[in-house]
Amino acid sequence: MPTRRRRAGGERRTAVLDAVADVLATRGYENTRFTDVAAAGGVAISTLQTYFGSREDMIIEAMQVYTDREVAALRAVSDAETDPWRRLVGLVDRSLHNSESTRRILVEFWRSAMRDDELRDHSAEVWARYRAPFLAAVGEGARRGDFTLAHDAEAVTDFLLTALAGLIVSRVQRHSTPTPTDFRVVLLAQLRLMLGLEGLEIERDEER
Template identity: 55%
Template sequence: MKMPAEKRTRRAGGGKRLGVLDTAVEVLSDRGYESTRFADVAAASGTAVSTLQNYFGSREDMLIEALQRSTNQEVEALEALAAAQASPWEQLVALIDRSLGNSEQTQRMLVEFWRSAMRDVELREHSEQVQRGYREPFLRAIQEGCDQGLFHMKHSPEDVVDFLLTFLAGVTIPRVLHQDRPAEKTLRDLLLSQMSVTLGRET
């Protein structure tokens, strides 16, 4: 039986504390999880190391909470973006555009999050929650398209979403490594063309 991870204690600090968490993500994206110290975040945020220790207790707790906050914000942004679109196809295009167009810092943060989740039980459990939240607006758009008779697929909505998210995660790696890859517009055009065919979209 899988035992839930013991939750870390969260401490007070208000708006200043949230600002520190955002700064911690920026530092972590540049330096990496293992190399980010209290001193680095203190220097970048203008906050004393003793204050950070009071807020978070340990370096690990600070970084884990920062990653959780940042990934939750990304899920919330996707939900808001999908809600602002008129049709299922427009929802999918907007979600794909955001995923492909995220800043390099955000993509580096996601890579650090995935790496850290392999070793930390609490982050791994959070990654499962994030994956469900990230998946939901894509799945909802495809299901709505099917219900409205706009999409005629040979595969289940769940399988199509899993394929799409696997692709979007995969293109993150060459970007953060600065490897050769198709131009952003070419990549977008290829993906949207493939999705249109996979969905059996009526045009």
């Protein structure tokens, strides 16, 4: 896949990309300009042009870096827990408690991927990597005999991620939505049913 990423800037470039993400979360894709990022990041417009070339390339690279970080964060949660059920709970909690800026950037990423071929390819890759730790936990639990799946592991994983993504969109749109805590109780109860776990009580001390 071709890439917009360049070598110029080093550590300073990373800080600038953080500033791009902050502006993007506040102003959206269409209204993020070189001037906004220059003001937010304390860097000259000419420097931004050297780093990225175009406004679009700057924004898209920031979205690519930011989504890569989110995938890495999920992987860290997954690697820290050996029990498949508690690993799923940790992954759900990580997704439910993203910051407002994270949710906004994810929605801008999904919107932009509909119109940009390179970003669409990256979106498919990110989704596969984002999905992987959830799918691995479901599959491992089934192999160990911890779970008795009512549906195959792929379907269970897709249900879970679709519910989490839908909540992100609703929260960004400021629709009337349940609190993350209330949503968590319902989602984990449904997940327990699909995994064949006895009982629907979700212990409060499982929440992270």
